[in-house]
Amino acid sequence: MHKKDVPQDSGVLENNQMVNYAVDGDGNYCLAATTGWEPVNAANRMAWEEIREQLFQVRQQVESGKLSSLAYYMTRAQMDAPLLASYAGLARWRVRRHLRPAIFAKLGSEQLQRYAELFGVFVEQLVRLPDNDELPVAEYPNPEDNK
Numbered sequence: 001m002h003k004k005d006v007p008q009d010s011g012v013l014e015n016n017q018m019v020n021y022a023v024d025g026d027g028n029y030c031l032a033a034t035t036g037w038e039p040v041n042a043a044n045r046m047a048w049e050e051i052r053e054q055l056f057q058v059r060q061q062v063e064s065g066k067l068s069s070l071a072y073y074m075t076r077a078q079m080d081a082p083l084l085a086s087y088a089g090l091a092r093w094r095v096r097r098h099l100r101p102a103i104f105a106k107l108g109s110e111q112l113q114r115y116a117e118l119f120g121v122f123v124e125q126l127v128r129l130p131d132n133d134e135l136p137v138a139e140y141p142n143p144e145d146n147k
Helices: 038-063 069-076 081-088 092-098 101-105 109-119
Strands: 018-023 029-034
Touching: 038 069, 069 109, 081 092, 081 109, 092 101
Parallel strands: none
Antiparallel strands: 018 029
């Protein structure tokens, strides 16, 4: 792709840019900044829709008492138990155990604080579900919807 043809379709990058390789006027490869490309935006939209669905399902399990609110924040951050365990410096089995509401309710303030810091929330937020499922990416309309 030539540098002048690098797409500039707005999407999940918002005001940021990513770098692609393109061919300049001399036929050499160079770096070209782009604000997005519709196929990439479509793939990202699909991925975020899947994450929203997972979050909805986990929210239902937390509300029904099957999982602790820790599961919600893990899903929101796209983490599984082994990944959270490595960040928290805990054994995997401990993190999996903390997904049980009765066990999570007994955690001390130090452990709760560690989890809260990892998820970028206050302890008060960690121990309950938020009112809405706000994700760290804005929703963008699908250009196919305008046709």
